[in-house]
Amino acid sequence: MRYLILVLGFLLYSCKSSQSKNNSYSEEEWVKAYKTHVFCSCLMNGYENDTIFKLIKKKDPIVVYSEISFEDLKKAYAIGKKTSDKIPEIVLPTEDEYGNFNQKKKFIMQTCLDYYTSKELDSISHGEYNKLTIN
Numbered sequence: 125m126r127y128l129i130l131v132l133g134f135l136l137y138s139c140k141s142s143q144s145k146n147n148s149y150s151e152e153e154w155v156k157a158y159k160t161h162v163f164c165s166c167l168m169n170g171y172e173n174d175t176i177f178k179l180i181k182k183k184d185p186i187v188v189y190s191e192i193s194f195e196d197l198k199k200a201y202a203i204g205k206k207t208s209d210k211i212p213e214i215v216l217p218t219e220d221e222y223g224n225f226n227q228k229k230k231f232i233m234q235t236c237l238d239y240y241t242s243k244e245l246d247s248i249s250h251g252e253y254n255k256l257t258i259n
Contacts, residue, residue, distance in 0.1 A: 154256075155249040157192055158200055162249075163240040165204025170211060170232035196252060203248065204236070211235045 164186055168177055180186065192200070213228045220227050239245055 151250070151253050151257075154191065154253050155246070158196065158249045158252060159240055159245055161192065161197060161200035162204045162207070162245060163236055165201040166208045166236035166239060167204075167232065169205045170208035170230065170236060196256075199252065203245070207236065207239045208232065 171177065211230045211232060213230055216227055216229050217225065218227060219225050
């Protein structure tokens with residue numbers, strides 16, 4: 125239960141809107157928002173839109189940044205999905221609340237968070253931002 129509360133709290137904090145008053149966004153803000161979209165997409169796909177996301181969406185629209193174009197959002201969500209699709213299942217020799225052993229699990233939260241903080245995603249995000257400033 126504590127894990128669920130921690131995850132929910134982190135998501136609500138991380139996936140909130142981060143707009144400034146003057147709509148003048150820095151590269152840092154854009155990159156952070158892009159990465160947050162990737163992170164949220166990774167979690168949603170990893171948990172397969174489980175009930176927790178339905179509950180989150182009742183209170184939080186999970187809109188991070190209004191200046192990210194629809195095309196860039198599609199790219200971010202595709203990266204998140206690709207990341208979550210690659211998470212391997214492992215079998216843990218533990219008992220669940222129903223007395224079942226050897227449960228198949230995935231390290232979804234850890235993998236998505238690790239990718240959020242990765243140099244690879246930093247590079248992709250800055251590259252996407254640079255494409256915007258060139259055009």
